[in-house]
Amino acid sequence: AEMYRNGGQPEEARQLLARAESVSAGAGDEAGVGACRLMAGDWLAAPLTSPLVWNCALAEGQASWQTEALEHDRRGEDAAHAGALYDEAQRLFGAAGAPRGVAAVTLRRGYLAVLAGDFQAAVDHTAAARRAFAAVGDTLGAQVARAHHALALVGTGRRPESREAAVAIGAWGREGGSFSVALGLGLLCSRVGQRWLAHWGDVERALACHRLAEALFETLGATANVAFSLVDQGNDEETTPQMVTEV
Numbered sequence: 001a002e003m004y005r006n007g008g009q010p011e012e013a014r015q016l017l018a019r020a021e022s023v024s025a026g027a028g029d030e031a032g033v034g035a036c037r038l039m040a041g042d043w044l045a046a047p048l049t050s051p052l053v054w055n056c057a058l059a060e061g062q063a064s065w066q067t068e069a070l071e072h073d074r075r076g077e078d079a080a081h082a083g084a085l086y087d088e089a090q091r092l093f094g095a096a097g098a099p100r101g102v103a104a105v106t107l108r109r110g111y112l113a114v115l116a117g118d119f120q121a122a123v124d125h126t127a128a129a130r131r132a133f134a135a136v137g138d139t140l141g142a143q144v145a146r147a148h149h150a151l152a153l154v155g156t157g158r159r160p161e162s163r164e165a166a167v168a169i170g171a172w173g174r175e176g177g178s179f180s181v182a183l184g185l186g187l188l189c190s191r192v193g194q195r196w197l198a199h200w201g202d203v204e205r206a207l208a209c210h211r212l213a214e215a216l217f218e219t220l221g222a223t224a225n226v227a228f229s230l231v232d233q234g235n236d237e238e239t240t241p242q243m244v245t246e247v
Helices: 002-006 010-026 030-045 065-071 079-096 099-115 119-135 139-156 163-174 179-198 203-220 223-238
Strands: none
Touching: 002 010, 010 030, 030 079, 030 099, 065 179, 079 099, 099 119, 099 139, 119 139, 139 163, 139 179, 139 203, 163 179, 163 203, 179 203, 179 223, 203 223
């Protein structure tokens, strides 16, 4: 279903997801049904990509204006319906004794708080998600939650940014975790920084995100990406609010 969605065939994706939920329900698999509800909620919360990357289209370097426009096209977004699906998923995961599923829902609640502009709630949800993932030994989930938490703190205006979180993610990716996931989380920091600058005109928050990316990439050993982050910071510092335009 996810492959069809990513391939631009949403109707086929919906049909496959409905079939997966039906098969799971017929087998009495509450966690499987919960996973289907979780995915359906994700499609509504982040229509372009995923709540795990804050609906960003991750790529190295500066995103094109077309990509930025797609990221901010909220016509396919339905946060209220997504929240209801997440509620159902959490109930099903709880009934099935699936704490990783509950942690995944908690992480999504952090993203819904971001959509609502409530960054303090996002901080609370992402911290809870990181603890829940860590408690069941899901180190990958914990690192994703750690990155979301650091970005949510930037949203609250916390200074300085949580460099220790970025360093921890980079060290995890370099020392036996997933290099590619850690790299992707660094790219997420970069993209959120670009969003703060280009769409919200907030140079300080943009710089904070790009410094998070720099620290993560440096610890990870992704030298070329460190250079990209430094360029981003230079671009931020040369930009004044008067130069920022809404896409």
